[in-house]
Amino acid sequence: MGNENKAAHKLNVALLQMNITAGEPETNFARLQDLLEQAVNAPVKPDVIVFPEMWNTGYALDRIQELADAGGARTKEMMSAFSRKHGVHLVAGSIAEKRGADVFNTIYTFDRQGEEAGQYSKIHLFRLMEEEKFLQAGDTPGKMSLEGAEAGLMICYDIRFPELARRLALDGAKLLFVPAEWPHPRLHHWRTLLTARAIENQMYVIACNRVGTSGDTAFFGHSLIIDPWGEILAEGGEEEAILTAEIDLALVDEVRGRIPVFQDRRPSLY
């Protein structure tokens, strides 16, 4: 397994900042499998691997009913087997998931034994990409457990809603995972919002964006791993890449001790 000697609170994180071909799940599954193999065969083996949003179909929303993964079955089978084989946690991006007559934008997560460790369907659908016309919104905040720590799950547009990240932090999250398909020209918003979520909640923010183009829309990558003090530990460029960083969960408590924001809140006033 490789990482047995590390302190329990230290984790190596890898982000698969991949290109996604809209409407071609076969191409995307093959690409993802290739990147996963690269990630687990790197000199420093990851403890947790994160993928971008809607990586199976991209934003082929007009065909999403036929393209979405029914019950997430294909994704779950592949990811469960991979995480078990390699003893790695997966935050398996999000996929277009067919559930009954509806399609959701859903994250599945898996532990080192290949068991499902929590899931989340996007709560805030993004009108600029017409998500609300084709997708059903989730109605429950997303959480997973990671080596005994709580982590929150959010997807892309969700980061514009600070209340959701705060709710997850109040419920015990020390990390926040954010799969995304965030396009140009809003790089400034992406970096600022993610950094703010990390600083205000004194938590790790681990955000995996896609690269490449889809129609007229260009996605800039710039996946980010941000520590609870707001320092950027890793940031992607605009090309396909695997980004890595070591995180130390002990830093969350240390930063929360440095500035006691959670003790000083006055929720009765606002």
Ligand SMILES: O=C(O)CCC(=O)C(=O)O
């Ligand atoms: O909020 C934004 O600017 C981008 C959001 C987005 O692309 C999404 O949620 O898919």
